Amino acid sequence: MKNEAAPIGPGVVLRVGELFLKGRNRFRFEEALACNVRRAVADRPDVEVVLEHGRIFALGACDTDSLASLASVFGVASLSPALFCEKGVPPITEAALALTVGKTGPARTFRIAARRSDKRFPLKSTELAREVGAAVQRATGLGVDLTAPDLTVGVEVGPRWAFVWAQELPGAGGLPVGTSGRALLLLSGGIDSPCAGHLMQKRGLKLAAVYFHAFPYTGDGARDKVVDLARVLARRQGPLRLFVVPFARVQEALRDNAPGDYLVVLYRRAMLRIACRLAKREGLPALVTGESLGQVASQTLANIAAIEDAASLPVLRPLIGFDKLETVGLARTIGTYDISIRPHMDCCSLFVPPHPITKGSAKQAAFAESRVDLAPLMDEAVAASEVSDL
Ligand code: ATP
Numbered sequence: 001m002k003n004e005a006a007p008i009g010p011g012v013v014l015r016v017g018e019l020f021l022k023g024r025n026r027f028r029f030e031e032a033l034a035c036n037v038r039r040a041v042a043d044r045p046d047v048e049v050v051l052e053h054g055r056i057f058a059l060g061a062c063d064t065d066s067l068a069s070l071a072s073v074f075g076v077a078s079l080s081p082a083l084f085c086e087k088g089v090p091p092i093t094e095a096a097l098a099l100t101v102g103k104t105g106p107a108r109t110f111r112i113a114a115r116r117s118d119k120r121f122p123l124k125s126t127e128l129a130r131e132v133g134a135a136v137q138r139a140t141g142l143g144v145d146l147t148a149p150d151l152t153v154g155v156e157v158g159p160r161w162a163f164v165w166a167q168e169l170p171g172a173g174g175l176p177v178g179t180s181g182r183a184l185l186l187l188s189g190g191i192d193s194p195c196a197g198h199l200m201q202k203r204g205l206k207l208a209a210v211y212f213h214a215f216p217y218t219g220d221g222a223r224d225k226v227v228d229l230a231r232v233l234a235r236r237q238g239p240l241r242l243f244v245v246p247f248a249r250v251q252e253a254l255r256d257n258a259p260g261d262y263l264v265v266l267y268r269r270a271m272l273r274i275a276c277r278l279a280k281r282e283g284l285p286a287l288v289t290g291e292s293l294g295q296v297a298s299q300t301l302a303n304i305a306a307i308e309d310a311a312s313l314p315v316l317r318p319l320i321g322f323d324k325l326e327t328v329g330l331a332r333t334i335g336t337y338d339i340s341i342r343p344h345m346d347c348c349s350l351f352v353p354p355h356p357i358t359k360g361s362a363k364q365a366a367f368a369e370s371r372v373d374l375a376p377l378m379d380e381a382v383a384a385s386e387v388s389d390l
């Protein structure tokens with residue numbers, strides 16, 4: 001709080017998820033969450049975000065847009081539009097009536113869930129619940145049901161103010177972005193990799209991304225698509241660093257010197273090698289890909305193993321057990337689908353014959369690579385990669 005006076009008026013109460021966290025970790029988690037919540041409503045300078053005793057309050061936020069932004073922050077388990085008021089029975093009762101009279105819809109019963117963290121407040125929680133409950137009952141005609149009410153009205157008396165809510169909405173869940181560390185997402189223009197990035201952000205990873213651009217075979221449109229996808233991912237975390245790696249010369253060298261049926265496996269191995277180098281340079285300890293078991297020829301178990309052999313960092317694959325339709329559903333909800341389906345060529349299909357190998361082996365792949373002078377081309381690709389912070 002900038003000023004110590006009690007805020008009077010609307011706001012949002014955000015509840016923190018994953019409550020098993022303790023001590024120092026819990027503190028770090030809450031600080032990160034408050035910071036991410038602040039970013040989610042950064043376009044609303046009139047909204048003040050306060051972290052207090054493990055609760056996060058967004059004071060002044062009450063419109064549907066702010067609620068939606070707040071609900072999308074990872075680490076928020078649930079949230080309630082609330083009325084903040086002074087710590088007294090009359091203002092609390094007034095707030096409870098403002099939230100219930102004429103607004104109870106089909107509800108027939110209710111209860112007051114009262115809590116008081118300010119133990120100096122003259123009424124005990126049960127007494128407060130009884131007083132406020134009696135007023136709500138008189139004004140709305142609802143019956144009281146303490147075990148399975150249609151409507152729960154929350155009343156809380158904190159150290160600096162009291163607040164009342166009558167609706168609890170689900171939050172995005174997960175962990176605050178940044179609290180699990182950072183990783184490098186291999187972001188193609190496809191449907192899967194943005195979803196993979198989103199799921200890892202949900203588990204608290206902050207992402208950087210790398211796109212392998214086979215210019216001039218894949219045009220500017222393909223790259224713009226990836227930039228747009230990265231921007232969508234950036235909404236959940238703030239600035240996202242994107243590397244665009246020129247990849248055509250590596251692909252041409254493989255095309256000219258390696259067996260056609262191994263090309264996809266070899267491209268992907270080269271991508272992982274370059275990605276690991278960029279990740280290490282940036283201090284990112286893991287990679288993320290959008291692979292899903294059996295989805296395409298490069299994603300058979302044998303090929304995943306043959307590809308992973310080239311990685312010197314852990315490769316996280318959150319979509320490994322997803323059906324394509326599940327991924328498409330996720331892409332639609334997170335707003336990446338319409339970008340991903342813009343028609344542009346995928347560099348993995350470049351020069352590839354109709355029947356790529358499905359049972360690749362790391363040994364065979366390494367043998368094929370030993371006949372191509374890839375190292376200088378990969379150095380060149382790393383050196384020529386473009387960086388932008390989106
Ligand atoms: P996507 O829809 O994410 O492109 P996909 O089902 O088309 O996935 P592949 O093309 O085999 O599958 O790619 C598997 C994964 O490899 C992708 O999810 C992505 O993480 C990575 N990848 C593939 N191509 C590129 C690229 N050009 N740049 C960066 N990463 C890529």
Ligand code: MG
Pocket residue numbers: 188189190346348
């Ligand atoms: Mg693809």
